[in-house]
Amino acid sequence: MSEAITTITGTAVPLPGDDIDTDRIFPGRFLKLLTFEGVGECSFAEERAQWAASGRVHPLDDPRHADATIMLVNKNFGCGSSREHAVQALMRWNRGIRAFVGESFSSIFFSNCVANGIPAVTVTAAAAGELMEAVAADPSARLRLDLTRRTIELGDRELPFTLPDAARHELLDGSWDSTATLLAAREELLRLAARLPYFDNWNDHEG
């Protein structure tokens, strides 16, 4: 069993904007890697370099957010390529991102998060805006995500979030690392495979 994820507490880094794709999160030129070791530095690498070159400070490089373990985003975060590098890199950025709070997430990015024990929870546009403002005003503000209660606490405020039941269940009971669970049904699976009417034909008739 993997680790049960019930609450995540920490400061947050806001990354505003819709449709932030995984090419931006993890630029393609860094994909020539055999493992995920050391990928943290690749997080938003091109974008951070550009901001730095034009004298601006990217949220990820802002020392006030150096301790952040929660990332605040808007709509369709992580769209595009299925590269798990995007999640793996942010998990290794500074102290490591442990949760995403946003308006929506792409399907594959979301599954990649669950597969790594990372909740990606959904809030309303208003709540996303409120959280981003609060964190901009006070970067040391601590957020507390409670998966049992489906709430985000920030000071004396409490905002509801949604998280699909299955993902919540797997995070809460620590079954998000699925390999062992899947292998537990090995016999059933092989029986099903034998029943399927198509496999016998994957023989190469030419080669």
Place this chain on the structure above:
Amino acid sequence: MTSSGTLYEKVLDLHTVRRLPSGRRQLFIGLHLLNEVSSPQAFGMLRERGIGVLCPERTFATVDHVIPTTALRRPWPDADAEAMQIELEANVGRDGIRYFAPGSGRQGIVHVVGPELGLTQPGTTICCGDSHTSTLGAFGNISFGIGASHVRDVLAAQSLPLADLKVRRIDVRGRLAPGVFAKDVILAIIRRLGAKGGVGWAYEYGGSVVDALSMEERMTICNMSIEGGALCGYVNPDATTTAYLEGRPYAPRGAAWERAVAYWHSVASSPAARYDDRLELDADALEPMVTWGVTPAQCVGVNEPVPELDALPQSERVLAHDAYDYMGVEPGRPLLGMPVDVAFVGSCSNSRISDFEAVAAVIRGTQRRVPKGTRALIVPGSEAIHQELVTRGLAALFVEAGFEVRRPGCSLCIGMNADALEGRQVGASTSTRNFKGRQGSVLGRTLLMSPAMVAAAALTGQVVDARELLTREAEA
């Protein structure tokens, strides 16, 4: 098997091992395709855990992203690319996984090679560690992209946990005008539904236009389902599907063929199937489409002006504003005349033989050559397509007209090899994504369009309506 229901329901029911305690299903994966980018981490995790590959006979690999498209000489000039290639070869060798090596005649972009060899059959479930696995749904199956952790799971347990999707039926009605292609249809669909409109959905494409499309064109449509946010997209199998598959190396033969065809027809959505949503798109008035922004949803007909801010929904405006700047386009005016530095015909979206025939038609119809200052690349999706370009004289025609004809690979779709835009260059491209920096230059700008439109851009050095160019040149 349920005889009512959608293809999505029928295929998923047939492949469900069980419901996991969380409510997700444990989905059996019939066919697993591997590439060099998303598999090494997965094999690494398996080794760490001391787990082997459960069904190597259902797993096939090739190399596409990092491979150079110039010469087939090992080691590759890029040491990192060579290392990835060696790792893939070691992994597939260890586990007895079938592998289509460069030079074997079968290497290519994984989503192009699978269909070409007849591996991607109706009624199956197919995964690959690449989001454009959705391409394969053109054959009437459930195909989708996964991350490395799930590649690990499919290697280890030939299955993965999948949350249920809703199904949206998209009917494309009417007829495509000459010069309008599958690429234009899917861009129009994404524009209509938005880049995030498909999150949580499977798209079923149908209607008179889709029924009349070839398999290659259906692949172009399903390919970009993921650009509309849909994890997968499919077309119900029909006579076009079976005709394409018959006789291919991995397609069944003899009595097995008859049984397979009967099974394939049985999984098609029944006429009484209920959908969670429906959309109708009238194709009669469709124009060739061009993207003007940084998501595939930011596109217009080639003669249409780039939308002004106030014509867009409030929620799209921040992104549009940013896109005008990044792309250097002017709202309120069409893209016509925008200079193009590099033209690229390739990628899993449009690198099949009919795509290159469309390019050839524009070259022949205009008798033009690529002007000085413009670069044009033809990158076939597979070694077989490359061979066909050569034997049919198309490669010679392209070279004569000033195009470079390359070996197969992802190439300028992602810019992981030496094929990349430079600086703020503008690329007219048949590829899948116009994201910032996608074509290998941080500031590079991508205009997605059909092969015919890219050909016209290549031959004029600017954005033009290919139909108009052909008429003009024919009269001249």
